[in-house]
Amino acid sequence: MNSSQIKHFDYIFTGTGLASLMTIYKMVLSGKFSDKSILLLDQDVKKTNDRTWCFWEKEESVWNSVISKKWDLALFANEDFNRSLAIKPYSYNKVSGIDFYNFVFEAISKQQNITFLNEKVTDINELETHVFVGTEENRYTCNCLFNSIYTKAFAERQNKYPVLQQHFVGWFVKTKEEVFNPEEVTFMDFSIEQKGNTRFMYVLPTSKTEALVEYTLFSEKLLPKEEYEKAIQLYLKKLGTENYEILEKEEGSIPMTCYPFWKKNTKRVLNIGTAGGWTKASTGYTFKNADKKSSDLVEFIQEKDFEMKSFHAKSKFWFYDLLLLDILYRHNELGRPIFSSLFRKGNPKLIFKFLDEETSFFEDVKVILKCPKIPFIKALFRVIFLSNKSN
Template sequence: MKTKYDYIILGAGASGLMLAYRMSNDSYFDDKSILIIDKEKDKGNDRTWCYWEEGNGEWDDLSARSWTKVFFGSHSFSKTIPIEPYSYKLIKSEQFYKTLWKRIESKPNFTFVQDSVDSFTELKNVVHVITGKANYFGLKLFNSSLNPVVYNLQDKYPLIHQHFVGWYVRTKEDSFDSSTATFMDFTVSQKGNTRFMYVLPMDKKTALFEYTLFSKNLLDNSEYEREIVRYLRDKNIMDYEIVEKEMGNIPMTSFKFSNLNSEHILNIGTAGGWTKASTGYTFKNTSEKTKQLIEFLKQESDLTKFHKKSKFSFYDLIFLDVLANHNAEGAGIFSSMFKKADIRTIFKFLDEDSSLLEDLKIVRAVPPKRFLQAFLKRLFK
């Protein structure tokens, strides 16, 4: 069996598979040997990815649903908001995986090994990967396997979790407004945290209800599900069946994952800090980062040079400081922002594509006290 490769990709989730897919579509990599290692290949529908986008996009053929209106709800402000020219798009992971694998498997220079990774070590000019069954060597390694220890054992940067349980439910009668996605509904009991319901109607009879928290501590699974039942009851949805479940926990932290990169090793996806620290959104950022990485690899060999600093990292840090230290105030913060700022400005800001003037509009839209306190504390820390 071949053991030496030009590139090794650890993990065949969204980031690893997307990187491999982009390599398979670029002739520059046709003479490069590429190994993908994961303990499982067929992951099924293990994820639902959503993102907003202006106009048509690269992944539209894989989008299962899209919406041009979103609902934001809280006790102080509620509104159905048109978001055109943006649309909010949903991709279910099973079709995404199948489509990308079909292309990757058509290229003879790609190899997949189903195995678990025990460790990887950077040597002088190569990376050594030890799996349960073999040893491999790669000139460059891209790691998408998140190691929570690296950010749990530090206190320089705040850490909260975006954790959730979701039910796809189906009703016998038309029960949902399929034209509108519920972006955040903070009318659920907050219980000292930042808690909301996220609702994605697939059609008039089927919808995903996801009970979501931004908080430090996780809940027992029964509590998430109890809150979904309560929310459905409050919406007078009593007769339904659960057709699918999902759950997840996304770290929201400004920890500098890029510091873990080296000349021959690049961490990607959530493991590389590609998750937007202040929102937990990953898919769109991963799509952009993998595009950039393909072009980078054609020009550079030192992977430490891939990461670029930006003002948005500092914005995320301040926001997470506030949410971590004043978790019960999250509903008020988001309500103020969605009430006072234009939705298109919010999207541009969260996409890290906003101008300084647009940044200031967001700053003016949130309650100033906590953010000023967090800013001054960081400034003089």
């Protein structure tokens, strides 16, 4: 193919995950980009229910129509205590991947200026005046590129910043017995065996007999598939059921790291989503962070002569996340006591506000003081030493 046949776009999105689709949808909503040509490239056509997202919010958002279930109560449990958390004015919300994809792609399909192509990206090359993008089938150029294809080697081939995984297997089950409380999400149940890690069960009940039950770890290494599934079986038995049908399964591994992905941003290429460090490092939650960042990004690219490299701003919450990850990386078994001390007596509304990165410094201190002091003080000295060493 010669250069005259290479099609040019104003914007290209490589990868159409959560961050890309949120950004594109908000570009459409803004009405400010109808004169811009936009190309979306992904080897996946987004036609399957491949994941479940959850987030908490006070007010309704633009995603309200794709929320399939809301809860006002959240259960935290460990081997010693159960605490039912009244989280109002927040609600805990569930979004199924397929509902989100269908919602956004329906909006995109009505836009003459947006093209989606089911092609695998093989090459991204930034030149002085444009970005070149190669796929297995074609070649394209653009003025600005938004990349959400995650390169795990960036984080894993360095040792300055700890890297954990939030890894899980989930079963959507339908039981014969009524064992679930559809009014209460099980946020974290640490009553299961820890085996030297941070391990908990996570349950999203939609009726007394239906729920997504996930076995989740915050740790460095993944487990054999059968170990996750055995843990789910044991937990369902503990809840009082051995008679159930598995309707669907899901699994995933989300990187938990404070590695500064944004330093890979350049004049014309901006990394977004997990590839840009948009995942909340200490929890693995992505939906709310991506919602905020995508709104910021749509505002940012409306500015005249914007510089991609200047989009990211590091906050105090990056530092807090780094402290927790440092502890869990060195002593993974401390997850249960840390989260238990936080939720045993902590104000759930304040904790959720803190995890949303919306607290004042005074509120931060109130939350952090609930945690075990010695591990955090040690981590603080290590992180300060790391910062001084790198300056």
